[in-house]
Amino acid sequence: MGGDKSYAEHIPVLRDAFIDALFTDPDGYYVDCTFGRGGHSRELLAKLSENGRLLAIDRDPEAIAEGERLAEEDGRFSIVHADFARLGEALDEKGWHQVTGVGFDLGVSSPQVDNAERGFSFQKNGPLDMRMDSSSGQPLSQMLERVSERELADIIYRFGDERYSRRIAKSILNAKHEGKLNSTSDLENACFHATPKQARHGGAHPATRTFQALRIWVNEEMDQIDVGVNAAMEHLKPGGRLAVISFHSGEDRRIRDLIEAQVHPCKCPPQMPMCVCGKIPSMRWLQKKPVRPSDAEVAINPRSRSSLMRIAERISEAEGRKLAGYSGGSL
Template identity: 45%
Template sequence: MTSERKPGAEGQAFSHRSVLLDSAVDYLVTDPEGVYVDGTFGRGGHSRLVLGKLGGSGCLLGIDKDPEAIRAAQELAAENKRFFCYHGSFANLDEAIVGQGWEAVNGVLLDLGVSSPQLDDAARGFSFMRNGPLDMRMNPLQAPSAAQWLAEAEEKDIANVIFRYGEERFSRRIARSVVAQRQASPISTTHELAELVSKAVPKKEKHKHPATRTFQAIRIFINRELEDLEAGLAAAAQRLAPGGRLVVISFHSLEDRLVKRFMRDLARGPRLPKGVPVTAAQEASAFRLVGKASKANEEEINDNVRARSAVMRVLERVHNEQNHQGST
């Protein structure tokens, strides 16, 4: 997820456009009078562009876990009567859509991961580049924080999280160091954790801080990002109207693999045993992939270095299964 800000020197931030902003919204908005969901509002970069493409009866629902993001969303809702907001995870997409009185939507956008304002704010504890409390919660009202979890978790659980969500091959060394350190004093700041990890990792990667994978892993775990993504993808696909699209921008391989498999499997249609007599309509999928995976261009990467890892995938509902089968 990105916003209208990007990190600069300490204490500075300056404007930029959300990653894949124009292309994501171009893919998303197929009916100007339709209803849409921005499942990761952030600071509203995508939402504002969507609203600019909608007609008088078009509507947009913005969702975000972060109270700061919701404050920005409420300001937009006060400015624009076609915009509504929901404080929560996009895992609760179904509940949010039903709450609007909508049965189906014409598009859902998910811009995954941590946002630039979250990274820029040292008090949020997401980045090892800025020293602050080791928090990492997208919704600070929910527990536990990263510091609380590291203070209480079993060594094997810490190692498993860092290996699974960070793909860090030195996860066991790092977990041992965490447990040894917390016996002497709590690990309470981002710099303390970054320094500990740096010392524990015997081999360093070029152009990558040794704590990068560990911070990613703990953040994903604390915020249940992959579990929420699975639930959000399923709910979005279920609620799409015919012609509606699901547009997902991911920023690391764990997310992208999950999104790729989900969309591919839906586009393939039902996997039926060989020899089962079925009609062509029963074999056909209700979904199709739209184009190939897209990446940011050079200009976007120059504007925001995080865009280098962005991958966008698009899925479209072609028809409702029951309607299509009933027409054969």
């Protein structure tokens, strides 16, 4: 088929574990919130019956083109050009008010990284762009025009866990003011020379965390995650599954906290014998600790090294009431 080449070039991270976590019913309705090049979607479709359905969303026009080719071949599949924040809207438009499973594979795909023109990689010289949806929003080059050194340092620290964020932010903006920040190679050079010599070798490239942080900032990924994951949990039917793969500790903490707020929503003091605040759990952890890739997977697909997957399940109102200590009646 037309999309085979790009699919083959992109190895889905935690593929089997992700599908096993999500799939519970061959006749179910599922959502792949990050279609990418369709690796996870194709695996789900292989398990669905003729009555099952799969909706994918993505903000990358190239991913949408790949998904449209798949939709032409398989009537059980459809795709929407949207970001995470529009997940609830996309489901309501299709009349999918309760779904069987929703999956997210956060971060950037291999085809996106490998395309120098997208500006995601410090290993390939390209424009300062980094937009997931190249048809909207502002590229990195424009966003750097209006950020202060302090703000940039905070972005690099919060979204990249970069210990040298202040030095790197200063180096980036100095290069910009001197007219020496015109490409991803220039950005990589600014990060490299801002990093102390003793920290430049022996681990990840000095620009790795900064490029990640800037990508998250350009695409407003943390805000998108908040809206999208909450919408996913709201649209799950009882017994429906949520699985989220992340590649950054900040993303993983955000996912954990969003789910935990539904697993343990009670605000009552610990000394209270039972809940009286009226907050009822709507989710439960299927595995509290995140799933990590095996050594064998990392050897085949190094990109999976930092991946973490959180898995939770929607519970019924009756089960939530029971967990909260309510035996019946109104709250």
